[in-house]
Amino acid sequence: MQLASYINDLLFRYECVIIPGFGAFLTQYHSARIDKSTNTFTPPGKLVSFNRQLQTNDGLLANYIATLESCSYETSLQRIRNFTGNLSLQLSEGKTVTIKNIGDFVLNKEHTIQFTPSEVQNFYTASFGLTSFVSTSISREIHQKTVAALEEKAPLYISPEKRVARPYLKHAAIALIAVSAIGFGGLKLYEGSVQKHNFAEKQKANSLIENQIQEATFFIDNPLPSLNLTFTKKTGNYHIIAGAFRVKENAEKKISQLSLKGFEAAMIGVNKYGLHQVAYSSHENRLEALQTLRKIKTTNNKDAWLLVLDLNK
Structure with a gap:
């Protein structure tokens, strides 16, 4: 078949x-x-x-x-x-x-x-x-029991080391802490001064740019007239197809003919065969699309058909 x-x-x-x-x-x-x-x-x-x-x-x-x-x-x-x-x-x-x-x-x-x-x-x-x-199931509980059994058989012991009193190390550590504190304080003071300098320079640059913008004046001798364009955006995935044309001009001519008959006709793109598809209308509801298709087939074009296509993809 x-x-x-x-x-x-x-x-x-x-x-x-x-x-x-x-x-x-x-x-x-x-x-x-x-x-x-x-x-x-x-x-x-x-x-x-x-x-x-x-x-x-x-x-x-x-x-x-x-x-x-x-x-x-x-x-x-x-x-x-x-x-x-x-x-x-x-x-x-x-x-x-x-x-x-x-x-x-x-x-x-x-x-x-x-x-x-x-x-x-x-x-x-x-x-x-x-x-x-x-995939075979993973028996996590069995593995946990195995690890626990190994830990019981081979426990770890930590023995304290014997330390020899060395008083000079204590004084050296105190001196090192004092030097570090002084160095850290100096570093913080240096960072603070750098931040203040950078902030002041940034303020100067911003003021200079603002003054230049305020002083700039633009003159246009022949301004273009304003255009008001209205675009009709097709919504919905259900499109009632009136025809598919190899030549784009023929598709545009078909849209003009359908528009004169009162249809909201539009071109909805080119299919994989390179044909420009013209739709009577597009709908979001499938039942509404089928009802409109039945009416068009009865009164206008018996060869009209329904295309389900998401135009946003």
């Missing part, structure tokens, strides 16, 4: 991949885990789940297929219909359907689709190359 590899690709990039007429795969992040019973360390990843209720086409999978296979949007939709029809047929025959690296589907006694995710693939790109591993 070639479409399985396309779905795999999209799950690495998006949190929701809808298969029109069948359901949607959702990914949810989980942090690194430790199984204390088996001492197994598992890296961070994404858990894959399946939602049968999300079947409305958002254009993501169809446009991805059309781009990779250089075919029309309708052709890619037909391929998806064939794919979902084959899945439904196999499930109705009581077979277990496996989508490689994603999971298994089976139809239970209540004729409800049950999904079991595969643990082979980790769709969290930051954990690429990381695998689970088993």
